[in-house]
Amino acid sequence: MTDYAIDLHTHSTASDGLYAPQVLVQKAYEAGVRVLALTDHDSTEGVAEAAEAATQLGIDFIPGIEINTETSAGEVHMLGYFLHYQQEAFQQALRTLRDARQRRGQRMVELLNEQGIAIRWERVRELAQGAVGRPHVAQALVEAGYAQSIEEAFARYLSKGCPAYVPRYKLSPQDAVRLIVSARGLPVIAHPLELPGPEILRQWLPELCALGLAGLEVYYGPYTAEQETLLLTLARQFDLIPTGGSDYHGPGIHPTPLGGHPVPAESVTRLQEAAAARSHQTPPPFTLPEPAAE
Ligand SMILES: [Zn+2]
Ligand SMILES: [Zn+2]
Structure with a gap:
């Protein structure tokens, strides 16, 4: 382990975090974090501000995202690292996803209003x-x-x-991998033990790996050593990079503080190598699926 902290999973006000990106970076620095990824839900709106703050403080910053997806087994979150996030097509897809959510919220309010x-x-x-x-x-x-x-x-x-229930815009984990890959990012399954769990994962991993899945979040906030061992075995079996982080949203929201779960430096090195290797390939373009009719 390093004498500094690494945190590859954090949220700011660009999604549901409590701190503005710049403040989050400052807090991370104070907590001893020297390698940081900002991974807001369906948004990279906070990345530029966080990157600038990180540069000033001497923190290695990784532009990231966490894309929410749905499966019949429940929600699956897909992290993305080293994104070329400024790509217009990528931003357009994210805007569409966020708009769909906003329209969903708006529609719920309309339905409620209709009922007085x-x-x-x-x-x-x-x-x-x-x-x-x-x-x-x-x-x-x-x-x-x-x-x-x-x-x-x-x-x-x-x-x-x-x-006032309104169906949601659905993205599959496969869609999320494709979307992240289209922006030359590295897709990593977040907190894999929440859902779908190791058995279903084992069935899904061959297809997700073929699409470009690069890692598995192993060193996650509340996971125990036994859970980490289980996930490490799975990561090795499928040649996936074990990553980790706190999933920090602000004080009192998640139990793990910034940089609070040890992450080995090797995770970062391997992500950097994988990102460099992929930067020479031209990824296939991504097309959003139609919103779910459910
Ligand atoms: Zn998540
Ligand atoms: Zn998260």
């Missing part, structure tokens, strides 16, 4: 400060006194089968 529930879209957007999700609509419902708690707001209005 007076919450305002502007307020939901304010609460979100970035990508709008159901929790923000729930928050607005609680704030306006239509539910006692977020849980109740979901149960009464927002869950599947409820009056």
